[in-house]
Each structure stands twice: as C-alpha cells, then as structure tokens.
Amino acid sequence: MTIDFTFKIGGEAGQGLQSIGYALSKAFAKGGLYVFLNQDYESRIRGGHTFVQVRVRNEPVYTLSEEVNMLIALNKETIDLHKTELVKGGAIIFDGEKIPIKAEDNCYSVPLEKLALEKGGSKIMINTVATGAAMGMLDYDFNLLADVLSEEFGRKGKDVVESNVKAARAGYDYAKENYRGKYDFTIRPLGSSKRMFLNGSEAIATGAIVAGCKFMAGYPMTPTSLILEFFASKARDYNLVFVQSEDELAAINMVIGAGYAGVRAMTATAGDGFALMVEGLGQAGMTETPIVAVVGQRPGPAVGLPTRTSQADLLFMIGAGNDEFPRAVFTPSTIEDAFWLTIKAFNIAEKYQIPVIILIDQHLADSYRTVDRFDLSKVKIERGEMLSEEQIKAMGPYNYKRHQFTESGVSPRAIPGTPGCLVVTDADEHNEEGHIIEDAETRTKMVLKRLRKFEGVKKEIEPPKIYGPEDAKITLIGWGSTYGAIREAVDTLRKDGIDVNMLYINVVWPFPKDEVSLVLSKAEMSFVIENNATGQLAYLIKSETGREVNEKILKFDGRPFSPTHIVKEVKKKVKG
C-alpha cells in the first residue's frame, strides 16, 4: 500500500509542537518509513502561530506536501487557519474540553490536558498525549514511540521517561478506543530502519566535525545558530573549540586566525550577519587563508523575516568583497548534500587556500529528513600542499616563502611554529615572503597568482546533475533547498504527460557554465524556480552563458515551495 501521509501540528510558540513532530517522525523512522519534517515559526518564543509538518511515506520523501491528512491542533486558531488544507477524510485532533468548536465529522476530540494531568502528572505532557493520540488514531506500533520517548528523555531520568510513556499511552489508548473504526487509515512499520533522521544544520555541523574542523567561532543568528550549538555541544568529546564571539566581525577574523595557524576552521551566520563578514572574506582571499563560512538565507533586506526562508543572497555571495579573489560557493540541495559538500568545502578551502561559502537557507537548515547513514569510510581528507617539518628542513633554514609564485597559484603552506620557517602574510599587497610591497610588478604578479587558483578550483567541481530524462523538452532549474519540491514536481508533471526534467546546481561558483549551457541548448523551454523576487539564478545563467531562461517561478514570502505550487505554475505556462 502507498503511504503518503502529512501531519500538521499547529499552535502557539512554546506549546512544544516541535517535540510532537519530532517524536512522531522518529517513531515512523524507526519503523522503516521515510519522513520529512519542516517547521514554520515566528520570531518569538511564546504565543503567535506556528506549525510543524511531518510527511510520512513508504518511499523516499524529499519535500513537504500541501495536502494535510491529520491536523493536530493545540489551539483554535490552528483549526481556523488550516482546516481547509485537509484532504477529504482528513482528521483533526484537538482537545474538545479546551477548544469549544462545533465538532464536525472529521473532528476527533482527545482530552489532552486532562490526560496529561492524570497520567503524566503535568500539563507539560499535553504534547506527549497528542503524539500518542495521533499514533493511536493510525494504529501504529506503540513500542516504537515508547522507544523514542525513552531516548529523548533518557538523560532526564527514569521517572521522566515513565511519565512520558504513560502520557503517550493514555493518548494512544484514548484515540484507539474511541475512534478506530470511525477513522480507518492505518500506518504500519515497514521493517526496522537503518536510517538517520536529521536536519540540514546537523548535517553541516556533523560534516564539519567529520572533516576535521577543530575550531568554530560564531555569533548566534537564525537560521544557523543550531550549527554553532551543535558544534559547541560536541567540543569535549571531539576535541573542538567553540567561541561565541562578540560580533560577526570577530567571528570571521578568529576563524582566519585559526586557519592561518593551520587548523580547519568555520563560522556560521545568516545573510545579514554575513554582511558584517565581507571585509573578513577579503582578508581570507588576500592572505590565502582557508576558511569555511556557512550562510543561512532568510528574507531581508537587513533583518527581514528572521525565522523564514529565502534564496536571495546568491549574487551577494559571489560578489562580496572589494577587489577580485577566488572563492567557491556551494549550495547544497539536501541533507546528504549538506553533509558531503561541507567536507568538500574544507578540502577545497585548504587545497586552494581560499574562502568557501556554504550557502543554505532556513528551509534546509530546519527541515529534517530520513537519510541513509553516511558512510564515513568514504570521507576523503585533502589538506592540499602542507609542508612537513622534514620538508621545511630540507628547504634550508628560513627559506620558506608563504606566497611563493607557482604555476597553479597555490603556494605550499607551513604551520607557524615549525622550526626553521616563518609564516608571514598580510592584508596589504605583499611579496612572496608575505611582506608589504608597493611596486606595480609584484602587485600584478600576485593578483594573477591568486586568480590562477580559480582554474584549479573549477576542475574540482562536479557538473550539476539532471533528474529525469536527459532529453526532456522542458527543464526546471533550481539551486539549494528547492531540490525536493522541484524533484517531486518533475515526477508529478511527468505522470501528467509533461516532458520535464530538472537541472540542479549545487555549486554556483565556480559556475558550471558549459554544462548549464548545454542543457539549456537542448531544452525547448526552461524555468528557474527560486525563493527570491528577481530570479538571481536566471541572471547568473544569463551572465555566464548568455542564455535566457524562459520562465521564472518566484516566491519571496519567506515560505518554502511546495511541489503542487510548482506543478501549477509550470502547467499555466505550458498549457497557456
């Protein structure tokens, strides 16, 4: 049987919607099902309106769905706002004792608060009861939920685990006893899973640790604070240092200091915070210091909508900084991509001694998905030309030149503190030794040396991938977190007889000019799909290839694309 079931859990900030969503997801994941979880929240801690969506499938899932099968409403507003999103036969779970509505057929009242107090001993358990109730409605295996609760609350002691399990059980039993039969949709485990369930931030932070990033400095900012927090939480066990800096300027400059000293180092911020790091980016470029910066996009300009998603910083990333220097900008599309591109970011940063930007957005940062466990044996650590103590010795005392002219433009690195060599570099223009200069000739050679490195970077970049048949008539083009939505839109459109494929760009700089040009030359019609108002990828494609994309599907309200939305927009243009 095909399962494609979406829960929407709505209420106020502070009601613990996220833990309902997470517990449900984990329980399904443990049952071998595929899960996608996304969050919509306001820039506040309590109150307002917020929701979490959990989509469960028996096949891999890459994105959210607009069609809701079960609405778990912790307040009345949720019902008012989202009732219409329910599919036919979709259920509403709510606490009828607290939310006085005219209960229609699909409204299943569960005394959440009462059960929480009775069985869990506290109102805090309301969300656990709700989680249990949802599972009961679907007749899912309760033990898997119990496992999740044990893991989640294990740290807090046995008592806490027990009362949570009891509360969940109470909801489960209540729903099952009262509504099974009337409500007959069922989800069953597919088998025991070996999949992980994590979000983009966790994937990047994990990728960084795996890649050997030992130092992170950052200033908290949505949507990348979790990257900092995750890294900080692993400091003791993995020999890391995290510094919460006084501002973003300090963060990137600390990272440069650490990179100079020979350690893999990273910072994470939002586009607006990155605006404060632009000078530092240039410093990394000038001193040829490898650094990695994660930039999480959210709507702007300035502070904008702090907790929402956006893809409007693409051109900013490519052009940021005075004068010209090589950089790479990665735009991971999925959780897996986020993990592997982070590792690659460190490799490229060190091999070419350049800054690498990992450009994500709130939607990728905050959305969870079930993915196959990363195979760590496949991780390659490439630190580039790094001279050993022996090699330094062989050069003769103090003959090392940090910015030596080479054919590739890459000058071997040395670790400051190595006997017999000095590592000298400068934010000013400098000579091979790293000392400040004024003359035109050295300047010209240094500029060319730095720019030459970009040729090497270009060769490292894998061509963008096509999803669907190579020779489709219509090509949908995207970058970043829209991968899932476009991919599913392609599936749907093809089913509906529209010959479409997807071109996906997860490295926007160096831009894969030839490949994109080739694909566009083959397509009869092309669309870009972007979370911005002007079509920045379309602009970049035109700048780089001279080719115009035919249509733009743009959205800049801070909310992610759904496949349905894309399908509708494509059809409008294709039929019209």
Next chain:
Amino acid sequence: MTIDFTFKIGGEAGQGLQSIGYALSKAFAKGGLYVFLNQDYESRIRGGHTFVQVRVRNEPVYTLSEEVNMLIALNKETIDLHKTELVKGGAIIFDGEKIPIKAEDNCYSVPLEKLALEKGGSKIMINTVATGAAMGMLDYDFNLLADVLSEEFGRKGKDVVESNVKAARAGYDYAKENYRGKYDFTIRPLGSSKRMFLNGSEAIATGAIVAGCKFMAGYPMTPTSLILEFFASKARDYNLVFVQSEDELAAINMVIGAGYAGVRAMTATAGDGFALMVEGLGQAGMTETPIVAVVGQRPGPAVGLPTRTSQADLLFMIGAGNDEFPRAVFTPSTIEDAFWLTIKAFNIAEKYQIPVIILIDQHLADSYRTVDRFDLSKVKIERGEMLSEEQIKAMGPYNYKRHQFTESGVSPRAIPGTPGCLVVTDADEHNEEGHIIEDAETRTKMVLKRLRKFEGVKKEIEPPKIYGPEDAKITLIGWGSTYGAIREAVDTLRKDGIDVNMLYINVVWPFPKDEVSLVLSKAEMSFVIENNATGQLAYLIKSETGREVNEKILKFDGRPFSPTHIVKEVKKKVKG
C-alpha cells in the same frame, strides 16, 4: 602655439612635492592655461618614492601624459627612475650641490637648498625655490606665482608670504639667468582665467554641501579622507555637522539615523571600508532611508595597496547586501561629473528613498584639473515627496503611514517630530505603518513596493554619452576615472586614422541596458578599458545585454591608465 607640457616632480614623501605641483598648477591656471595634476604616493609619510605630475595645455586637458618635459628631482632616485620618460629636449632640474650626478646636457642644476636657506631662511623653502626655478626656466609670469604663494600662505602671516615669494624669486632668477637661452621652451599666460582648480574629493564634498547635505559621518580611509576633512572644515561656516565615528559601522548607521530624521546625510570610505557598511546599506534599503555613500576604490582585496587606484569594486557595489532592494551606483568620470552627480545622488536618494553609491577611485579623488566654475544657479534640489506640517494636519491626527503602498512604490516622507504624525520604520519586514510583521501577504507586497521604486529611478538616469562620431567602427567603453585617458586615446587614434569613439558609463546602476546594447550592435569592434583584472564592466554588459565586448584592456597594478597605453593596446588588436 600648442602647449602640452608635463612636469614630473619626484622625491621622497615629506619633501613637499605636492606643494610644488600645486603651486605650479595654480599659477598656470591663473594664467588661463589648462592643467591636470595627478599624484603617485606610497602608504607612508616620509621617505620612499613619490611623485606628482602636472600637465599644462593651452586647450582643455583631461588626463596625464606619459611624456615628461621637465623632471624636477628632489633626490637622485627620481632621476634614476624617471630620466627615460623625458621627451627629447626635456629638462631635469635638480640641486647639483646635493645630488652628485654626471650632469648631461639636459640637466639644469639649481642650488635649491642654498637659495632656500639664503633667501627663504629655511630648508623648508626648497620646494618653493624649485617652483620658482621651474617657472624661470619657462620664462612664465612670476607675478602669477607670487599671487598663488600669497593666497596659500596668507593665513600664516605676511612674513611667511614674503619669505616664500623671495625664495621663489631666487629660484626663478637663478634659472632664468643661468639657463634661458640654453633652454628655450616658453610658457606664457593665455589671459586671465575664470577657472577653478580642484580634485575629485573636493568636487564631491563641495557638491554635497551645495546639495544641502548637513550631516556627514565617516571613518578616515584613503582615498576619501579628504572628503571628510573638507566637509569638517566647512562645518562652522555652512552649518554642518561632521562626526568622526569609531568605525565604518557606526558611520553608516549614524548617516541612516540622520537620513531618517530628515536631513541629507552622507558617508565616505574606501571599498574595503565599505565592506563594513554592507549591513547598513541593507538597512537603508529596508527602512527606505535616503543615504549617500562615497566609495573610493583602491586595489585590494582587503587592505591591498592603500594609496593607489583601482576599479575592481563595481560588481561588489551592485550586489552588496542580503536580499534585494533598489539602489543607484554613480561612477563619475571627471571633476565636473563628480560635482553634478553628487547633487543628483542626493536628489535620487530622497526622491526614491534609497541608498545611492558614488563610486570613485584614488585617481579621480586625488587628481586636480582646471574646470569652468560650477554654475550654482543650475543646481536643482529635489527632495521628493516630503509632507509638510499642513499636509500632515490635513491627513487627520496620526493617520500617517511611513510605508504606505503606492503605485510608484514611493511613500511620502514625514519629519519625525512633526505634530500629529509618527514616523515608524523597522529593519525587520513591516507593514505600511512600519511595524514588524510575519505574514506572507504583507511581506510580498512590501518587497514589490520597494522594487517598484527602481522603475522610477531608471527613468531618471541620463543615457551614457558617446565621445566622437556616433557611427565609429570601434567603440572604447569605460567608466569612472578613465574617461580622460580614453578620451585622449580616441583623439589620437582618430588622428592616426582609426575610426573609434568612446562610450562612457557614469551611471552603472540602473544599468543603461538599451543604450549600451544599441551602441554595441553598431560597433564592429569593442573594447572595455578597466582598472581591474577580470573586466567587470564587460561582465556587467554581458549580464545585462547578452552582448560580448570583443577586447579588454585591463590594468590592475594600482596605477592609472595613460592615453598612450590605451592607444598602443588598441592598435595591437586593430592592426593584428
């Protein structure tokens, strides 16, 4: 008789070369001649090697010349380095008592130090003696030089004036008596001039004051410190406030505060300093606060070559800031342009409530030229929609909405402090009142409202100008300070029978797409000429028009273009 005479005055920093150059220039300007002065200096205060070039013509002059007619050498290094630049018959003036060289035919020794001590009473007068000597060699009207010295030293008292005039006279007489006859080139006044002699920084600072800019905040940085200093020096007389801020972040945010409060306000920095203002730029975009920022380019990345020239921040200016918002980027080509575009910058900033960037470079900032006096009666002050107290009253109490939706996207401004209205704005996304919001609908409308303003800005921009015949076969394209060099190159090339014109872009954003496209469609061959390593204008042209410029003449060593260099490069490609 045609006069085209170049002085090169060389020596160490701190020897007062600039005052020689300036005094010579002013004396020629007073005699109705046309003068161009450019400076080459290192990032140090004393020592090293530095020079000033003064070019004098009997016709308007727009740029420097590589051919030196008279080398005024205050040290031996100057002779060693620049001797070869002398034209046939070119003279070297030096102090033979101090610089022991084998005097060749064209070497005219003047005992500068001796005369300075004897006649001026101090070694400081060496440069005044040298100035006099140069004038004596050319048999120029001494009284004009005496006038300049009186003006220059007037503030310091009669005695100082007198000893300077004496010192100059001593040099003048010595040269005339000893070398006239042997050296027979002469420059004579053309009549009494009504021209100004000023540099780009002064033109911009003056333009700002004329435009009614009342507030400037800035952090010193070459090459725009003089703009700050000039403005500060006029504070008392013109009712201005200048604040030297603790850093660039403070500078732009103070300017935003002042702009919000209803005052025309400006900051000035270099490209590297602007890197610290990027978040502020977005804040101006988001809050729709008019501000003007002058950015002086110098080679980078990071600190680079602090005192040299560059044009490598073009794309950075256009793309800086998270998310999308309208801005204008002006790239003045000449002193006159700098003045008039500064005034226009304030008008556009206020009419459309956007940030406007005036992008210059060290060469324009520091180079002086004789220009016709600005006709201040032609200055138009356009403050855009600014509600008066009466209009506010008429709206009814507290009905004013700072970010009201309008067709043009422009919402009328009000001065905070006006009775009966509140001016509310926010770095977060906001509603018409200016209060923070979260909803998708308002967000979308606000983005579109802001972007709509750009359509208005586009209409304000004058099309770029062509120099030379409209239908020339070859078009040379430039922006910013290279105007003069390209213009003269066009003249020379045309004389040499090459059918060339110049397309000059002094507003790069909004980009004059249609006009540039048209010109390119007509030209058989096109060149961009830029002080950067990748050809940023060429890239922008391609991005905007889809057209490829055929050739790039690039230079990124921090030194300005000369017409000769351009002529040579063009000929290489045209003949080849």
Next chain:
Amino acid sequence: MVTLKDYEGGPTAWCPGCGNFSILLAVKRALVEMNLEPYQVLIVSGIGQAGKLPHYMRCNTLNALHGRAVPEAIGAKLANHELKVIAVGGDGDGYGEGGNHFMHAILRNIDITYIVHNNQIYGLTKGQASPTSDKGFVTKTTPEGVISLPFNPLALAISLGATFVSRGFAGEVDHLVELIKKAMQHKGFALVDVLQPCVTFNKLNTWEWYRKRVYKLEGTDYDHTNRLTAFQKALEWGDRIPIGIIYKSDRLTFDEQLPTLKKGPLVKQKIDPLACEKILDEFM
C-alpha cells in the same frame, strides 16, 4: 495632558511573565509623567526581544539593526536635537554586537538615554550566553558553562567618564520610572541598565534571584557623585546588587559643543546652493 492611553500600542509578542512588560510600562509612564507627546519622542531600538519595545507603544520609531541602535540614535539626535531620543536594546545587542558604539557614545556624551534590557541571555535567538551572563552559566553555546567574566556595563561606563550611570530592575517599576525620568532629564549620555528576568531562557537569574539581591541606593547614604566610590559600587554583584543612580556628573554634551547646533536643528536649516559661492572662490 498626556495619558498612558496616548502611548498604547499593538499586541506584544513577548512571553507571559517576561520582565520586558514592566520595562515597557515604565518607559510609557516616564514619558507620560514628563508630559511628552508621542510625536516628540523617538525611540531607536536594536534587534532582540528588547528591540521590539517601540512596536508595542506609540512614538516615532526607528528599529535599527542588531547592535546599531546607538549610532542610529546619534545620527537622528544630531539631525534633530529637539527630539527626545531614547535608544533601547538588549544586553547582547548593546554590549556584544554594539559594544564599540556604546563606549564611544559615552566618550562623546551625546544627549540620549540608553535603556538596556539586561536579561543576561540572548532571548530572541533562544538562549545563548550573553556578554553579561554569569560565569558558569550553562547555555546552548556554553554547554560547560560560561568561562568569560561577565561584562560590567556600569563599571565600564564609569571608567570611560559617563555622566549618568544607573541600574534599574524590572521588578521595581516605580523606581524604574523615576530612573528613566532622571536619565531623560540628564544632559548627556544616560545609561539605564535594567535587570530583566527572562522567564523562558534564564533559569538562573530569575525574578526571585534578583528580588533577593536587589537593593535601592536611594535612601542609603550612598553618594553618586564620587567617581571612585561609584566605581566600587559598580563592582558590587553577587549577594547584593545595587539599583539606582550609581554615578552622575556634569560635562558638556557633544551636541552642546557643536557651534552649528546653536542655530537650531539641522533638519530645520534651509538648503541654499547659492550660498556656497564662497567655496568655489577658494578653488579659483
């Protein structure tokens, strides 16, 4: 007569029980008691929970960038020094991101009032350490506890020659109202650091924690005009935490020292290009 109703704003987005509500009330009450109309007041705020304050009342509002409330307030004040300008922000906002501006505003002695909601935590970003977090405090970014010394805004302000240095507590609204009024009446840069319980993320420095420790300087024989004892007082933190005016002195403000502003606010100065001919003369 101005009343509290004149300052009534839209719905708030703060957590129930948050100390910010008391500060909001105190600000409104102070303005009412000073009989200022909303249009005469400009509040420039930073980004954070504290930074939202002006949205929840009625007055001219410039909600600035995170950390930049002070420079934007300075720009506005110099452009129109007839406005009553208050800058508002959080401890992260003002002492972290905006630390440099804070210092230099003190040196300039610009005539604005700066109210810092000091909850010793990053509230809006959900609970990271702030510059004022106590040592050992476990937060999301300091899983092993804070290892830096807490930033002491009062001692710092006194060290740099601030002319009005005070501390309030959200749990003492009447006292806070008086402080804010005095700060606004003071000529020069006036700091009001307000201890503000964050009930959601700061489980260490709670209402109770503060209430137990806080005591008022008013009524004691404390002399807030002596810089040295003020410095000593500013260092007091632990079992007893003083609130009130810690230090006050007089010194010319930045605005007073600008000859230009004696002729009236910049914003009211005419723009007259033709009056600039003299500048051109200099170039002739």
Next chain:
Amino acid sequence: MVTLKDYEGGPTAWCPGCGNFSILLAVKRALVEMNLEPYQVLIVSGIGQAGKLPHYMRCNTLNALHGRAVPEAIGAKLANHELKVIAVGGDGDGYGEGGNHFMHAILRNIDITYIVHNNQIYGLTKGQASPTSDKGFVTKTTPEGVISLPFNPLALAISLGATFVSRGFAGEVDHLVELIKKAMQHKGFALVDVLQPCVTFNKLNTWEWYRKRVYKLEGTDYDHTNRLTAFQKALEWGDRIPIGIIYKSDRLTFDEQLPTLKKGPLVKQKIDPLACEKILDEFM
C-alpha cells in the same frame, strides 16, 4: 642563544624620529632576553603605522585587517596555544575600529600580549583625531578641536577585570623591555599601552611633552594588586602620567578553561573521520 640579529628585519617606512622605532627595538630585545626563537613567536598586527611593526623584524606574522588584530590573534592562539602570540596595533586600530574586540578579549582573558602604539593620532592616514586624542586637539577632522573625552584604555581594562594592565613610553626603552617581558610572562590577556610620539602629526603630545610628565611606578610604593587604587592611578593624566604596571591579578585564562586544549594544541590533533560514528548514532 638568540640574539638581536635573529630578529633583524627589512627597511622601515616610518618617519625619522618616530617613537615606533623604540617600540620595535623593545619588542625585539624582550624576545631576545626571553630567549625565544623567531619561529616560536607570532605577531598579529593591525593596519596603521604600528601595524607594520612585524614587517620590520623577523617572526611569524599575520598582518590583519584594521581593528581586527585581536580576534585574529585569538583564533591563532586557540588553534595553537604553544605559540607565543603578540597582538600589535595603533590607538585608532585597537581602541577605535577594534574597540569591541579589545573589551571582549579582556573578559575572556585569552593568553596573549597586546601592545598598543598609542600616539593619540591616526598616523598612517595623515593626522586625524584618534580615540585617545586629548580634548581640544586640532586635527584634520576636528578643525575646532576634539570634543569627545579621550578613551582611557587602562581604566577601561581595569573596569572589565583585565589581569595585566600596563603603560610604557617609547622614550624609556629599558623600562618598556621589562614591561613587555612581564606582559608575555603573565598568564592571560596583557595590555601594554605605549605612549609613542608621532613626530609628524602630533605636535601636541611630543617627546618633550611626554618626557616632562611621565614617571615610573616602579620604585614608588604603588601597589599594583589593588583594583581600586589601580583604577585611580589609571585616571591620572595631565601633569603627571604614570608608566609601569598599573594593575595585575590572577584569574584562569580562557585557554586554560577549555578542556580540549589540555590534550595539546588543536593544530596537532589528528583528523579522523571514522572516530565520528557516534555522532551518526545519535540521529538513528
């Protein structure tokens, strides 16, 4: 044995007579007297005349951005705490552009030495006021004289709990050598603010001006362990200007408090992807 020759660098670009020469000499002498090899030392400098210092000697050098020497030094120190890390910069660099980092480095008590060439002027940019310029000082940007109070780095440092606060004078090289050595031996963030005549642009605070006023604390009965009297001493500026250690105390450094660094410098830690399987387990 390390000698001065080991530290000999290329030609300088400073003005003849500039106080920077003495500071350069003092730094070299201190390093020699501590018997440190150039490869063991990292100097991170800002931008300005002062920032050029490491180019004129021989050691590991990271010439950072204007105002950012301290954060870059912190990053380098935490990455390799076996390096002897000195940060160097000017007064504009460190107290203007870099003011925020200065404050927070003090709070962290990172184990680096920070030498500030305090010439009370912006030298490299040709004579604008600096945060430490005296009131009334006429410069290119303050044609009517400075109207802000001068920044007092020593008082500020003491107010924030700095553990080593000192002032030297370029005219007292032997004394300065000792100060720098003590600062480097000190565990924690050590400030050495050095009065440095700028002979070209600062015609107020000249060699003579300083020489007349400066006196050494060493040899007096001054006790640099008392924070309160230290604060008082830090405020002394005018007819008499103290040089020497103003304040010294002990407190755990940031680096000492990081459990990770007990296992050796980060830069020597192995990279081992396979050791990270446990993190993945958490997601299962």
